[in-house]
Amino acid sequence: MSDMPLQGKRVLAFVGDIYEDLELWYPKLRLIEAGAEVVVAGPEAGQTYAGKNGYPCVSDSAIADMQSEDFDGVLCPGGFMPDKLRRDPKVLELVREFADAGKLVAAVCHGGWIPISARVYDSVKVTGSPGIKDDLVNAGAVFEDAAVVVDRHFVSSRKPDDLPDFCRGMIQVLTATS
Numbered sequence: 001m002s003d004m005p006l007q008g009k010r011v012l013a014f015v016g017d018i019y020e021d022l023e024l025w026y027p028k029l030r031l032i033e034a035g036a037e038v039v040v041a042g043p044e045a046g047q048t049y050a051g052k053n054g055y056p057c058v059s060d061s062a063i064a065d066m067q068s069e070d071f072d073g074v075l076c077p078g079g080f081m082p083d084k085l086r087r088d089p090k091v092l093e094l095v096r097e098f099a100d101a102g103k104l105v106a107a108v109c110h111g112g113w114i115p116i117s118a119r120v121y122d123s124v125k126v127t128g129s130p131g132i133k134d135d136l137v138n139a140g141a142v143f144e145d146a147a148v149v150v151d152r153h154f155v156s157s158r159k160p161d162d163l164p165d166f167c168r169g170m171i172q173v174l175t176a177t178s
Contacts, residue, residue, distance in 0.1 A: 004035030005175050011104070012066055013075040014091065014114070015042040015059055020079035021051035022160040023108045027075055030167040036174070038075075041066050043088070052079045063090050068097035072174055073104025073153075076111035078129065083110070086117035096120055099153075104173045106155040108166055112136055115154075125151040127158050 011031055015024060028038045042049055042059035049057050063085075068074075074095060076082060085091045091114060098105050099120035107115055112128035113135065115121050122140035127149045136143050148157050148165035153173050157166035 005171060006031060006034040006036035009036040009072045009174050010070065011036050011038050011073045011075055011170075011174070012068075012071045012094070013038055013040045014063070014077065014081070014085055015040050015049050015057050016081035016085050017049050018052050018080035019049060019057065019077050020081075020109060020111075020160065021053045021055040022163060023077035023079065023111065024051070024057060024075075025055065026160070026163045027077070027106070027108075027167055027170065031075075031170065031174075034171055036072075039066075039071070043085075049081075063088060063094070066090075066094060068094050068101065068103070071098070071103070073106060073170070074098045075170070076105075076107040076114040078107075078109030078111040080110070082113040086114045092118040102153050104153050104155065104170060106166070106170050106173075108157045108162070109159055112156060116141075121154075124154050125149050126154060126156040128156055129158055 041061045045062040095118035109129040116139040125142045147162040148169045155169040
């Protein structure tokens with residue numbers, strides 16, 4: 001196996017105010033290390049967003065300008081950010097398009113709020129922060145308390161401590177869809 005198994009793959013990552021720092025940066029850097037290109041999109045292009053723990057992230061692009069066909073998957077980090085982003089119709093449209101196309105939909109911790117609002121978790125096995133367990137179940141998901149749950153092209157984890165398993169799950173899905 002190549003040390004760049006994701007060469008040629010592109011992943012869209014969402015960012016916004018009060019994102020969970022590790023849940024964006026760890027997967028972003030791990031995917032880049034594996035050869036993927038990661039585009040971080042926020043409400044505005046070139047805007048600096050402060051993480052929950054104060055780490056800044058400058059968006060590469062505006063969410064409004066993103067097209068799902070340009071990417072192999074989407075990353076939904078947690079923090080308080082997903083509660084705001086899930087109100088953006090474009091975010092929900094993108095996530096539905098990724099899900100419908102069988103492309104990676106990855107969510108960690110409270111990031112699961114975005115696929116919940118996109119209505120793509122019906123009968124999907126997932127995990128997430130214990131704080132959104134009821135939301136996941138009410139959305140029709142099958143909740144499992146595990147470090148990572150991979151169900152077809154859906155990858156989910158509970159918290160920053162799960163990130164090594166989460167990233168392995170994302171890489172597994174992205175390499176399977178070549």
